[in-house]
Amino acid sequence: MRSLLRLLLLLAICLPLGGCTKKVDPLTAAQHFFEQIAAGRAEDAYHSAAFGFQAQRSAVVFATAAKDMGLTDYVGGEWGKPEREGNTVTIRVKLQTKSGKPIPLIVTLVRQAGEWRVFSLRSPPDKDTGISENRFSLVGKTPSFVDAVTKPMPPENEVRQLVRENLLRFNEAIESKSFDAFYEAVSVHWQDQLTKGQLQRAFQPFIDQKISLAGIANATPVFDEPSAVNSDGLLTVTGHYDTQPYRVQFAMKFFYELPAWKLFGLDVNLVK
Template sequence: MNKWLKIGIGVVVVIALGIAAVFYFTSGMVDTADSFFKAVKARDIAKARGYLAEDFKAGTDEKALADFLSRGAILDFKEASWSNRNISGSRGELDGSITTQTGGVIPIKMMFVKEKGNWKIYSIRKPTAGLQSGDASPAAPAKADQVALVKQSMRDFIVSVDGKNMEHFRSTVSTMWQKQHTTEQLNEAFKALMNAGANWSVLNELEPVLAGESTVNKDGVLVVSGYYPTTPRKVHFEQKFIYEGIAWKLLGLNIEVK
């Protein structure tokens, strides 16, 4: 047999073995995804939520999951196809698309972590339909959605400021932030605001004014800054969000009155 033919056959065999290995080691993630979408198709949201990682479940109740699936037409799931599979230790990723009952195709990316020997869904990302930039980071939400994020975060913050305890506020922020700071540490960080004696609840009646265009940086962090039109001094803010599970969650908050 020609030497080059032997080499060619050898290369083909190596490639085939490599592909087979990828499919073998990622089969657990595919099984989890299939089980998740099977539950979604049956409208069994409680069962579908059972395939989520603990961090994902901690910030996503059944209603939030159902709303996300409904908005993205994923509730009409028919079948999934994975064009790219990656695995690194106890983390993995499936990238592909799902087809709906009406024939629509939805690009989707799912990230996984291994918990107690089982693959669990860590996040689900569906790109926003329409015009997008070429950035590989998740696209910034629409301005109206950014305003909604700011208002909700501020409402949760005010609840804790008025109660002089950051426990409620901490329960609403990203898992990443929760892991970085305890309730006691947040109490200390915002102690001055809690003891200022100001009527922070007035902010709930005002519309925040965003400063310029908010973008997602290279680390996947959405930075939204602006102010509340209070008098005689404005309440300026900077809020940082990270995409966790199926939603943007607060990662940092700075407030200044000037």
């Protein structure tokens, strides 16, 4: 009788709290993320995301991009089976919207502070290039001409140098709190699509959170897949640096403008 009373007391305490030890699984966390956006609570969705997700964009930029993508019209989705690797889970989904237009995405979540949090939203790999784009990254649109398609793939040591130089230049912009000099060093074709103000606003969260990538100066980048020059003449590079206090993941695109490859797109993720 005493054991039964103790059990009933525990239930009385746990039920109002939604369960004493119940943890939200990755699929539920991902679905809740989009439900918040659809309910007009994009800022709540933003603050529930992973550190690396928030570090790339402000809440205002996120809310605007989410609306432009049609995520505010989310009504459900065809969710695939979560694929887990360590503290990372990937889920493919075809989001359904009020207009009936599907939005295919690859949602990646990471485990932080004991909770599953959205880390990135990517498009499925392109059928021609095999590249999966971060839907919130700052990447230029393909130039109208493709002179660079005849430019041969640079050697790996040159690619490593390109990555290092551009990320260190990116870090200098964060430290100086100005992306003006960084803007002047990128591809002219990217400048045609992007203003200094847009670049500054896109990466302002890195400045606000006092992010430092200085650790990459003495580290070697690890390429997650072979770098290649695609049919549009863009050199695509993806990889990471195993640095502290966070791992730096990057995706870059370069366009060849005599006499060198110039940055044409940048996506940086930070994982604690």
